[in-house]
Amino acid sequence: MKKRKSIIQCSLLTTCLTLILAGVCFIQSSFWAVAEDEKKKTAQVESLKKIVKPDAEWRKILTPEQYRVVRRQGTERAFTGLYWNNKAKGIYHCVACDLPLFSSDTKYKSGTGWPSYWQPVKKEHVGEKIDRGFFSTRTEVVCNRCEGHLGHVFNDGPRPTGLRYCINSASLKFRKKTETNKTPKKAKPAQK
Numbered sequence: 001m002k003k004r005k006s007i008i009q010c011s012l013l014t015t016c017l018t019l020i021l022a023g024v025c026f027i028q029s030s031f032w033a034v035a036e037d038e039k040k041k042t043a044q045v046e047s048l049k050k051i052v053k054p055d056a057e058w059r060k061i062l063t064p065e066q067y068r069v070v071r072r073q074g075t076e077r078a079f080t081g082l083y084w085n086n087k088a089k090g091i092y093h094c095v096a097c098d099l100p101l102f103s104s105d106t107k108y109k110s111g112t113g114w115p116s117y118w119q120p121v122k123k124e125h126v127g128e129k130i131d132r133g134f135f136s137t138r139t140e141v142v143c144n145r146c147e148g149h150l151g152h153v154f155n156d157g158p159r160p161t162g163l164r165y166c167i168n169s170a171s172l173k174f175r176k177k178t179e180t181n182k183t184p185k186k187a188k189p190a191q192k
């Protein structure tokens with residue numbers, strides 16, 4: 001009888017220990033998941049940490065035309081910029097702080113003479129400001145990291161967003177998609 005009791009006690013103890021162990025494992029794994037999540041969030045926030053520089057510093061970094069457009073809300077003349085007709089695949093970054101802004105995948109021919117996109121790479125990378133002019137109110141778009149002027153956004157774009165991000169080439173720096181992912185061509189066997 002005593003033996004039976006101790007067997008029951010022993011198995012109860014084992015069950016308890018297993019349950020505790022499983023609980024600890026669960027807590028630990030969810031802790032890691034939360035930690036990973038936090039890491040990702042921090043990386044995102046880091047990439048959007050505001051870059052503030054004195055005006056003289058921007059003048060050094062940018063060409064006079066880039067400075068006029070990016071820091072003085074200027075507009076380049078239509079059909080004169082570097083990228084209005086650029087059809088290469090890649091990403092358009094902010095010319096001042098290098099934040100990725102637009103992809104060639106969302107670039108389209110708008111006929112306006114400025115590079116036009118229907119969506120930014122990430123919504124949080126592009127900020128919007130109300131631009132009240134003499135005759136009209138437009139929505140100005142800026143780089144959300146350095147506050148550099150990019151252009152304007154209008155509601156006459158193509159599907160699926162219906163938006164037209166009309167951007168100055170002078171505000172952008174194009175980085176061509178690298179071709180490293182392509183499978184290398186097989187070398188031809190040497191002819192005898």
Ligand SMILES: [Zn+2]
Binds near residue numbers: 097098144
């Ligand atoms: Zn920027």
